[in-house]
Amino acid sequence: xxxxxxxxxxxxxxxxxxxxxxxxxxxxxxxxxxxxxxxxxxxxxxxxxxxxxxxxxxxxxxxxxxxxxxxxxxxxxxxxxxxxxxxxxxxxxxxxxxxxxxxxxxxxxxxxxxxxxxxxxxxxxxxxxxxxxxxxxxxxxxxxxxxxxxxxxxxxxxxxxxxxxxxxxxxxxxxxxxxxxxxx
Numbered sequence: 169x170x171x172x173x174x175x176x177x178x179x180x181x182x183x184x185x186x187x188x189x190x191x192x193x194x195x196x197x198x199x200x201x202x203x204x205x206x207x208x209x210x211x212x213x214x215x216x217x218x219x220x221x222x223x224x225x226x227x228x229x230x231x232x233x234x235x236x237x238x239x240x241x242x243x244x245x246x247x248x249x250x251x252x253x254x255x256x257x258x259x260x261x262x263x264x265x266x267x268x269x270x271x272x273x274x275x276x277x278x279x280x281x282x283x284x285x286x287x288x289x290x291x292x293x294x295x296x297x298x299x300x301x302x303x304x305x306x307x308x309x310x311x312x313x314x315x316x317x318x319x320x321x322x323x324x325x326x327x328x329x330x331x332x333x334x335x336x337x338x339x340x341x342x343x344x345x346x347x348x349x350x351x352x
Contacts, residue, residue, distance in 0.1 A: 169221070169294070169321055169341055170253045175200075176290025182278045184266025189259060189282035191290040194220050197258035204262055212265040215279060217246035218258035223347050225319045227255075236263075240275035248283040254292060259283045299342040300325065303349055306333040316351055320344035 176191035188208075192200050197218055204214050217231035229250065231242030245259050261282050270278060305313045310333070317324060322340035329335070338345055 169255045170292050171255060172257050172290045173293040174291035176286040176288065178282055178285030178289055180278065180282050180285070181266075182274070183268040183270060185268070185270065185278070186264040186266065187261055187278055187282040188263075189261040189286035191257060191259050191283070191286040194218055194256040194258055197260075200258070200260055204260055208262045208264075210264070211262045213241065213263040214260060215241040215245060215263065216258060216260040217242050217249055217283075219246070219249040219255060221255045223343060225321070236275060236279075237272055240272050241279045244276045244280040245283045248280060248287060252287060254287065257287075259286055261286075299345055300337065300339045301345050301349070302326075302335065302337045303352065304330065304333050304335050305352065309352060310334055313348065313351065316348050320348060322348060 172191055172193045175196070178189045180187045190200060190204075197216070201214070201216060208214065213234045213236055215232060215234050215236060218229070220228045222228065229246055231246040233239070233241045241261070245261060249257055249259060261279055317338065320340060322338050322344055324336055325339050326337040327334060338348070
């Protein structure tokens with residue numbers, strides 16, 4: 169799973185409207201939204217979208233147009249996240265209206281471009297590199313554990329058989345590996 173380890177930033181000006189976009193880890197989302205509201209009180213819109221995965225592997229997708237015409241801001245931003253491999257991420261875009269209407273197509277393109285650039289400018293890390301653990305899986309629990317390994321997108325690095333069960337070295341998101349161990 170790929171996550172944002174350092175915030176990304178992008179700024180675009182399109183027909184005098186300014187789009188200031190940030191890509192952050194989901195843990196930073198609420199704090200970043202508060203900061204943007206405080207630092208940009210004259211901004212016309214603060215659009216956001218996020219993609220969050222829970223410990224069961226369920227994906228939660230949310231977005232807001234924040235006053236822009238329906239489907240022209242939040243959904244294109246969410247699409248950027250949806251088509252990427254990045255998980256547990258949020259993209260927030262501040263818009264200052266420049267006095268020229270962009271139309272629905274122009275808004276979709278502007279928000280998509282700003283979101284793509286912010287994501288591109290963020291530092292991404294593959295969580296497989298973050299945590300490795302060797303676990304012993306009793307034979308009678310192996311079917312359930314292998315199901316969870318697949319569900320949590322955990323990588324099996326090495327696998328051997330012992331007297332007490334299957335010895336597996338796994339790599340993945342620490343939270344998911346800990347959940348996996350808890351099911352032993």
